[in-house]
Amino acid sequence: VIQIHRRWLKALKGIEGFSHLIVVFWLDRAHKPDMQIHPRGQKGIPWVGYLATRTPHRANPIGLTVVRLLNRKGTRLTVKGLDAWDGTPILDIKPYTRKDAVPRFRMPGWVRLLDRLETDPLRRYAEAAP
């Protein structure tokens, strides 16, 4: 559940016309970044720069996640897929549009390896995705 301050109630008008949103949030529990990391701590994956990963530990600790909007009641948005700790401050909400949906894209091999190692279903890629 995302709770928007009541001050912005009117700014939400029409948001329920979108099935998906991009939630931008402040990673308030992150620490300073390490320049290079083993993605998700997997020692079997070679060091990569943190900017080539989605680690929360970044120079500017801004997180973003694409979520499905299930419903809105006033300033209360119920969403699916929000990959953030409870209580994380929300910076912005943006509607998901065609420019965000890349039909074909390339990723390095270690991402696929990570996905096979992932046990948290929230973090697992949907089978339907490209």
Next chain:
Amino acid sequence: VIQIHRRWLKALKGIEGFSHLIVVFWLDRAHKPDMQIHPRGQKGIPWVGYLATRTPHRANPIGLTVVRLLNRKGTRLTVKGLDAWDGTPILDIKPYTRKDAVPRFRMPGWVRLLDRLETDPLRRYAEAAP
């Protein structure tokens, strides 16, 4: 072209394994948001809340654009599709992954109308997109 500070050179290692990036930037020329707007000033489209649009004029002026990474030379990234003014401060770069690519999503009718009115090719949706 995105110029990353040389301090973060090592943090870019491996980023060229991704074809697409999410660029997060500070909308330094935006003004305070209007609660509701006609999207892109089109009077023919009814008022919607700014959070249901991608206007740069937001409570937290953070912009994001999905770009194609054409090449990297050190801290210099050449990209395609960056919808930001020259000199805009970059906050973060994230690799585009499967969780960002929603295969099916819904948008309100006014988005399609906007797209027909759009003349700037950078802002036009690619034909290949869903």
